[in-house]
Amino acid sequence: MKFEKIQIGDELQVRVEKLLGYKASLRSGDVEGFIHKDETDWTRVADISDVVQEGELITAKVIRKIEKENIELLEFTLKKEEENPILKYQDKYKMGNIIEGEVVNIVDYGVTVETEDVGGFVQVSEMSWDSNRHPSVYCNIGDKIKAKIIGINEERGTLSLSMKEVLENPWEKIKEKYKVGDITEVVVEGLYTANAMGSVILNISSGEVFAKADLDGEVEVFLTISNFSNSEREELVGKRVKAEITFLDAEKQYVRLNLIEE
Secondary structure (H helix, E strand, C coil): CCHHHCCCCCEEEEEEEEECCCEEEEEECCEEEEEEHHHCCCCCCCCHHHCCCCCCEEEEEEEEEEEECCEEEEEEECCCHHHCHHHHCCCCCCCCCEEEEEEEEEECCEEEEECCCCEEEEEHHHCCCCCCCCHHHCCCCCCEEEEEEEEEECCCCEEEEECHHHCCCHHHHHHHHCCCCCEEEEEEEEEEECCHHHHHHHCCCCCCEEEEEEECCCEEEEEECCCCCHHHHHHHCCCEEEEEEEEEECCCCEEEEEECCC
């Protein structure tokens, strides 16, 4: 069959030419193609060799045609729409539902979670209301966690999840407890230099050093320390200090404080 006659949605018998861990190269006559491991099954596949083998003949559906310069390539899938767990179990996997799953992978930007039917991902920003730490701080591989469905990708059969939406929002307490002008104590966690974006948020000069601090052991806040020398700033890390709240917006989850010199 000629490449130009093949249509998206066509099912072709193809031979598995080579396995590459995360994908396999395929061929049907003179037409070349590939299949990604995520397109071999609705559940997570660790290695494509778990599903297909070199030299095997399989029937796969065309989902994309790639044409550029001298390249003509087809992308395939083995997934069958009627087996899509998102559509098959619509009552279970709806926006706002709370599900329980197992953490199966951890990366710098979040964790992969699997239920018995479907896979999902929790971005690091959705792991905790204090979400500027590595995902491994909040869970380990093999942990059972509860999460709220905040996004659904029907095409891929995956979920976007939030762990923090299952927890009490500490910003509600912060909003009730504090106001601008209040003096409080915070624990300084680290020093940072404002980039262009950070300087806009903090209303300080780009390149200026500021601190992140822990308020009430629940939320991270920003601390301006412009009047301190470098050595004085370094001595602040890990200490509990007095500071004045100069800006508070619980909806945007942002508090800025000014360190009080003693």
